[in-house]
Structure formats: structure tokens, C-alpha cells
Amino acid sequence: MAERLSADARKQALGGIPGWAEVQDGKGIGKTFVFKDFNEAFGFMTRAALVAEKMDHHPEWRNVYKTVEVILSTHDAGGVTKLDIELATAMNAIAKLTQG
Amino acid sequence: MAERLSADARKQALGGIPGWAEVQDGKGIGKTFVFKDFNEAFGFMTRAALVAEKMDHHPEWRNVYKTVEVILSTHDAGGVTKLDIELATAMNAIAKLTQG
DSSP states (O other), X not given: OOOOOOHHHHHHHHTTSTTOEEEGGGXXXXXXXXXXXXXXXXXXXXXXXXXXXXXXXXXXXXXXXXXXXXXXXXXXXXXOOHHHHHHHHHHHHHHHHHHO | OOOOOOHHHHHHHHTTSTTOEEEGGGTEEEEEXXXXXXXXXXXXXXXXXXXXXXXXXXXXXXEETTEEEEEEOBGGGTBOOHHHHHHHHHHHHHHHHHHO
């Protein structure tokens, strides 16, 4: 099982994934993605969903038209693990491609 | 533009779409769908997204693993319109097919 990152390791990892910040007292990381329209927003979600399913690690997310708010946390580990950092990294890459 | 339904019309329409209830003081309608797993939940979302995009009427929704919480409202009309009832009806049908 993935182990919870220390506060220092978490902060260092966040430095490599622009736009992500600690939420829920450091138990998770969050980012709000804003796209051009619903087509782009849901396109992003669909690609991210495939990655999440393959990792067997899933986001908590909320979509309103062109906006997608994401929170990542590893509940079994009680906080943020490398799985969250990996999924956040993938989401940043997908968003970048989606936004062109 | 779709007109806001009266309280009576809204209550009557809700009678035809099981599981949906008024939220936000009657400004919207909401339902929480629970599926078997993420695959089913996101499958439901994908089919619903295509319907929403075609209607040009989009949900506010939140997904956590196998759960999808949906709120529908027509912001331009300041409340619930027939568009919300149509999308809710379509979502119930999609969920039923998804859940088998």
C-alpha cells in the first residue's frame, strides 16, 4: 500500500505540480481547472477517468459547466501519497493537452 | 427561453422522476445516484454528458468513486424549468440502463 507522505515530502512534491495546493489540513491536495466550455471540461474528465481507473485510484471531483474542482487523497493511508501526486501530474498533463 | 415552473408544476413534475427532490429552496432539483463501482458511475456520467451537451443544458455534479450527486437548475430562469425535468428524466433512464 502507498504510504502517506511527510509534510516536507508533500510540500516538495507540490512544487512540481503547478496549481495544486494542500486542502483539508494537508489530508488532500486540490486544484480547480477552468476550460473553454463543457466539451473541454468533460473531455478532460474522461481522459483523467481512464487514468484513474487504470491506477485504481480515483478523484473526488465536481463539475459545473467549464469548471472542474478536484480533490485527491488516499483514504486508506489517511492522507496524501505518491498515488495522488502521480494522478495530479497526469491531470496537469491532460489539462495542458486539452487546453491546447 | 425556458420559463421557471411554478411550485405546483414543479412538485407535479417531481412525481414523475423517482429519487429527485427540491434543493436550494426550490431553485433546483437534486438526486444522488449510487452505482456498483467507478466504471458504472463514470459510464453514467458520460452518457448523461452527451445528452446534456446536446440539450445545451448542463448539470452541476460531484463524483466520488461510485457515487454521483447531481443538482439541476436553469440559472437564466432563476429556478427549475422543463429543461431540468427533461434532463432528470434522461438521467433516470440512463442510470436504469447502467445499473442493468
